[in-house]
Amino acid sequence: MSYPKRLALAVLSAATLMTILDGSIVTVALPEIQRDLGFTAAGLSWVVNGYLIAFGGLLLLAGRLGDLLGRRSMFLLGNAVFTVASLVAGAATGPALLIVARFLQGVGSAFASAVALGILVTLFTEAGERKVAIGVFSFTGAAGAALGQVLGGVLTDAFGWHWIFFINIPIGLATLALAVKVLPADRGTTRAGKADVPGAALVTAGLMLGIYTIVGVEQHGWLAGRTLGLGAVSLALLIAFAVRQNLVRDPLLPPRIFGSRSVSGANAVQMLTVSAMFAFQILVALYMQRVLGYNALQTGLALLPAAAAIGGVSLFVSARLNTRFGERAVLLAGLTLLLGAMLWLTRLPVHASYLTDLLPMMVLIAGFGLVLPALTALGMSGADAGDAGLVSGLFNTTQQIGMALGVAVLSTLAAARTATLLTTGAPAAEALTGGFRLAFGIAAGLLVAALLVAYTVLRPATNAAPVPGPAPVP
Template sequence: MTTHAPAAPIAARTAPARSRALALAVLCAGMLMIVLDGSIVTVALPAIQDDLHFSPADLTWTVNAYLIAFGGLLLLAGRLGDLIGRKQVFVAGLVLFTAASLLCALATGQGVLIAARFLQGVGGAMTSSVSLGMIVTLFPEPRERGRAIGAFSFVGAAGASIGQVLGGVLTEALDWHWIFLINLPLGLAAALLAVRVLEGDRGPGLRAGADALGAALVTGALMLGIYTLVGAGEHGWASARTLGLGALSLALLAGFLLRQARAAQPLLPLRMFRSRDVSGANAVQVLMVSGLFAFQILIALYLQNVRGYGAAATGLAMLPAALAIGTVSLVLSARLNARFGERPVLLAGLGLLVVALALLTRLPADADYVLDLLPTMLSAAGFGLAISALTALGMSGAGPADAGTASGLFNTTQQVGGALGVAVLTTLADGRARALTAAGQPAAEALTGGFRLAFAVAAGLLSVALLLAATVLRPGVNAADSQAG
């Protein structure tokens, strides 16, 4: 039975279209800075390693420190937004992220950079966790909400690829410090505009249900879980360290779920999972993002380590994917969602992504860009279709009171999927490459063989996501009109 969304706050219903458009632009600008920073660092890692004398193992912590803080704090930050006001959490996150970016740029030692990256993750979690919730309350009308989510999805989808281009250009033309300095004008401008443009939405306060025990359990479970995943490649999946920490993380998560079932004011109301669309969308997202890390990260490694591309050339090679994703998510996705519903659009997008990854399973060591890589870049347009539909479905159970929590949950599954994809796919690629090298294959052939295995597994993950979306998500129901029981 279809029910309608609760009425949005008065400010959201009566705000002029122009002011809501400005608010959406500010939210997108804040998200763009977070997304750009997440990808802009990847192509600058070799330069950072040389300058600060990182070992290969220690270098990964410039990424892992950010992932652990970001993924671990999203749920808590989203709930705090519901309780003390999403605008306050959004602005505070921007300020912290910008200050941490300055600290990253000024870092002259490994410890300072890693600590600053952790602080960036905290600020990024605060900003990202409440953004979708604010969009849901700003745009209660289904068609307008669809267009707003399409624009927001465009920023997230295309921004990652654009970050690789920008990171390569800045690193080669100037130096790696500038990939962080560029955040200063963006962050300050976004924070100042947010104070002026975003409507105040002060919540009921921490006494209304902060659930400190639940917050400690889930934050500990997520941080420890992501820490375990990102270290599994180095220590081994069957090592005592990985199994022990993984078991502890699962125990904390089980304790959190038990707490949520009994708490009077839970951090994450389990009723949200009664919606098949919400539960299914978050599960599909974990699989989809896990698989797509093969595209974003492993293709960049292939271009640099096998084909000999520089940082800027690698970013430019990824540009067609950014353009395809951006065009589809900004121009087509909202219209298609409104006409056909989110589920068919999601299935079409996932189908395209399966094709994109399947094409890479035949990638040769001496690939021709136009013949072997460009078709995959263009097929990445499927992400523009899938992420917009998936976002609408993932937020379909959110009312005004828990929009921040739903937003934090959706962003959390995205980060968990990303960490899982990095850990599993890079480990598989590295293990296969080592085995092929030991068997006597040339380095380029061995590396490519490892990448092909990872691409095959990624295609399998996306195929499972497609099957899950087809069987779990409800046909014929528009997410904007669907609410969790």
């Protein structure tokens, strides 16, 4: 791999790391933000939700705009918006300004993240180099969430919550400076005027409203009028978008994209897997804090072995295994390890030993370091060069939807089980543990479904077949 390509990979990975970190780094600082800025309990959730809604809702649109207008331009714009928004967030003196800044951070993250994979697969065309590049890229994503919790705790304790945002500024500026020099310029595949603007409005509104509905489930419930009403409107918008894509000449999301089994299968497997992994990323941390009594920094440090295992496998092992055995086989092996981890968690006791009850599970979690690079390679293998940004945006969109669904479904079920146990007179720690065990069992079921989809849909003979590209623009 040449030096310029290494620099380009570093730029793409750094931007992705900022995006992943920003989704988790803020969680441990929320109590201090609430005390300092005077947030209400309901308003505080928007520090997280404002980012998630903008990020998840705009990914698909940003990916397609990258194909139309140029992926490098979209990447630079996204990083610039994210960096400026980070400055505003760190300097915020009231709730409203912080929420607006978080929404803008989500916009910037969507613009940059949606095209990052598209740039990567068009830059690294040789098979061996691409596998290594995807392994490095996946490392930053897989390890970033766990590192965010540790870094958030350290920065908040040492310097205050403002620095969880200020730290993005030097990274963002360096990324922009290098990106201008090392990322290849591209003109896009068609004129901006041919973009499907009504379709873009439908899918963006549908996704944003859908994610907004999902993140509110824990507070309002699945059967509340608000949830059912907003969910119905979101579904109607997305159905209208799907119908339109079959009728217009230049669709935002061409239906032919889903003709590739690798694209369809990889996105389905990713949604199921990410939903299940919420049980590890968030519920295990809650178990450590609310049942075992760990503080935020202790929890982050306790999760470091998992981050190290995931990162080490994705960085040093996954590319070699993918080359030797193929992505599908490696994906199935990684999903099996994750299933073992979730099943292990279903037996967690109230009084757990870190060494015997938690550490073995974190070794099995290393399977995520196999799953993510394999899924990325499979999902992007079905993308023609002209659709790389769109497929990249789609891949990131299913990841965010899976995360939102995991939060809504698993946390709601865990809370309901805990409430039931409390009514029977169970001690608080035992009731909480019972709720977490149920969520881990549901997560195991999601991984079984992911294994079945991967085995039946992602057939080896069809993985390498790309989606036919769009007709050349005169």
